[in-house]
Amino acid sequence: MASNEFRVIIVGAGPVGLYVAHSLSAANIPFVVLEQQPSVVNYFGAMVFTWPHTVRLLDQIGLYEAAKGVSVPIHAKKRVFGGDGSVLTTSNFWEHMHQNHGYPFLPILRSDVVKILYESLPNKDACVKTNAEVVDIGLYADEVHVHLKDGSVHKGSIVIGADGVHSKTRTIMQRLARDSEAAAAGESPMVSTFYGIVARAPNDFGLEEGVFFESRGGDAAIQCTVTGGMLNYATLKRLPETVRGRRKYAAAEMEEYAKSLSDVWVGPGVKFSDVWARTDKALARMLNQEEGFVDRWSYDRIVLLGDAVHKMTSINGLGLTCGLHSAAALANELQGLVAAHGANPSVGRLAEAFARYRESRRGEARQIFTRGFTMIREVTRKSWANWFWDSYVLPWIDTEAIGRGLFVSLMVIRSGQVLAYVPFEGKHGAVPWLRRAGGEP
Ligand SMILES: Cc1cc2nc3c(=O)[nH]c(=O)nc-3n(C[C@H](O)[C@H](O)[C@H](O)COP(=O)(O)OP(=O)(O)OC[C@H]3O[C@@H](n4cnc5c(N)ncnc54)[C@H](O)[C@@H]3O)c2cc1C
Numbered sequence: 393m394a395s396n397e398f399r400v401i402i403v404g405a406g407p408v409g410l411y412v413a414h415s416l417s418a419a420n421i422p423f424v425v426l427e428q429q430p431s432v433v434n435y436f437g438a439m440v441f442t443w444p445h446t447v448r449l450l451d452q453i454g455l456y457e458a459a460k461g462v463s464v465p466i467h468a469k470k471r472v473f474g475g476d477g478s479v480l481t482t483s484n485f486w487e488h489m490h491q492n493h494g495y496p497f498l499p500i501l502r503s504d505v506v507k508i509l510y511e512s513l514p515n516k517d518a519c520v521k522t523n524a525e526v527v528d529i530g531l532y533a534d535e536v537h538v539h540l541k542d543g544s545v546h547k548g549s550i551v552i553g554a555d556g557v558h559s560k561t562r563t564i565m566q567r568l569a570r571d572s573e574a575a576a577a578g579e580s581p582m583v584s585t586f587y588g589i590v591a592r593a594p595n596d597f598g599l600e601e602g603v604f605f606e607s608r609g610g611d612a613a614i615q616c617t618v619t620g621g622m623l624n625y626a627t628l629k630r631l632p633e634t635v636r637g638r639r640k641y642a643a644a645e646m647e648e649y650a651k652s653l654s655d656v657w658v659g660p661g662v663k664f665s666d667v668w669a670r671t672d673k674a675l676a677r678m679l680n681q682e683e684g685f686v687d688r689w690s691y692d693r694i695v696l697l698g699d700a701v702h703k704m705t706s707i708n709g710l711g712l713t714c715g716l717h718s719a720a721a722l723a724n725e726l727q728g729l730v731a732a733h734g735a736n737p738s739v740g741r742l743a744e745a746f747a748r749y750r751e752s753r754r755g756e757a758r759q760i761f762t763r764g765f766t767m768i769r770e771v772t773r774k775s776w777a778n779w780f781w782d783s784y785v786l787p788w789i790d791t792e793a794i795g796r797g798l799f800v801s802l803m804v805i806r807s808g809q810v811l812a813y814v815p816f817e818g819k820h821g822a823v824p825w826l827r828r829a830g831g832e833p
Pocket of ligand 1: 697714
């Protein structure tokens with residue numbers, strides 16, 4: 393039955409689901425967000441780097457000051473690859489990026505990104521439902537029905553699956569689309585080859601504040617942000633064998649894993665065994681870091697976003713950024729669709745809009761995915777090439793900052809998405825933005 397309003401059902405109140413909710417709110421498109429957890433804001437200690445073009449997206453929805461407020465101050469990136477734990481390079485990359493684009497890199501806890509997005513969402517008490525686990529989706533001529541575990545049903549015009557790497561929406565969509573036997577049987581396209589610990593420890597070692605340390609040793613890589621007297625770190629190491637699907641680890645397995653990294657340097661004079669000894673084990677998590685790039689992004693009235701569709705390890709720090717820019721691209725399409733065709737666009741029109749969304753994001757997302765895929769394998773590989781690079785090239789050249797970081801500015805940041813329908817002046821640096829919103833100079 394045709395409705396008098398175009399209503400969107402968003403599955404997942406992670407950062408990507410909440411950002412798309414803000415974007416729809418700005419377009420006056422009604423929506424509901426369904427989150428399986430009992431509360432939206434949960435502590436999860438991963439420190440995520442919001443890149444300048446992502447900070448611009450947050451600025452456009454009025455969250456620049458809030459993001460700065462929860463970010464941690466950081467001024468340098470140091471690589472600790474030396475066999476004795478010494479610093480091999482100190483990079484000014486972030487400073488250049490700020491000058492190039494008018495926005496800084498902001499390191500923020502994932503839980504704080506969620507918090508600022510959730511708390512600022514207009515009418516959030518009515519629009520966000522918790523304890524709302526999606527278990528099935530039914531497609532009908534004019535609407536979609538989303539079934540929850542408690543037996544209730546939400547009806548809408550489309551459903552957006554922003555429910556993360558183990559997306560139930562994706563599994564249901566693949567079953568309905570019947571692209572392949574594996575998809576119809578619900579096999580996950582996400583595969584884990586690497587796993588690691590995400591945790592924090594007090595900085596009892598006197599490591600320099602405001603520094604992001606990156607190190608490698610053996611077959612592992614460690615990334616650690618030192619700020620406010622704490623070390624927030626993530627480790628990555630190759631799994632004994634590739635795993636598909638979810639895997640939980642017991643405390644004893646985490647201890648065993650930590651032991652295997654004992655001799656890897658985290659910062660100058662500090663080994664992983666020292667850090668692990670002081671780590672808050674109650675908050676530490678060991679997780680598989682899946683990788684996967686889904687070919688089908690939509691079917692009928694279902695469309696996917698974020699980690700549900702393109703998932704990489706944390707090595708290049710771009711998973712969230714990729715998800716938010718995909719969300720902005722999808723929101724632009726939906727706003728245009730409703731403006732042009734009203735509350736009941738046909739499935740054919742929806743398919744065209746979803747195809748344009750995928751087309752506008754697939755190239756860049758694939759490039760970032762492929763680079764991350766190669767990078768994690770390079771940094772965790774014991775090889776002569778790595779040894780030569782670490783010993784003779786890095787001590788002399790800050791490869792990232794060459795040409796004031798222009799390569800990254802031109803290839804990744806300047807083409808960032810923007811909500812085309814939200815008037816905005818924004819900030820500008822030496823490298824002009826390729827996409828501009830209404831009102832932007
Ligand atoms: C250690 C680490 C460091 C990282 N560092 C960076 C970084 O520096 N920069 C960066 O850009 N990215 C980084 N990332 C990646 C980033 O955290 C993810 O890409 C991002 O969180 C994905 O957001 P999402 O909203 O798509 O999915 P998620 O964050 O996974 O959120 C999905 C939500 O959906 C809910 N959900 C799931 N299933 C259902 C269901 N059936 N019904 C209802 N709700 C459901 C979940 O409970 C969850 O709230 C890092 C990741 C890790 C692990």
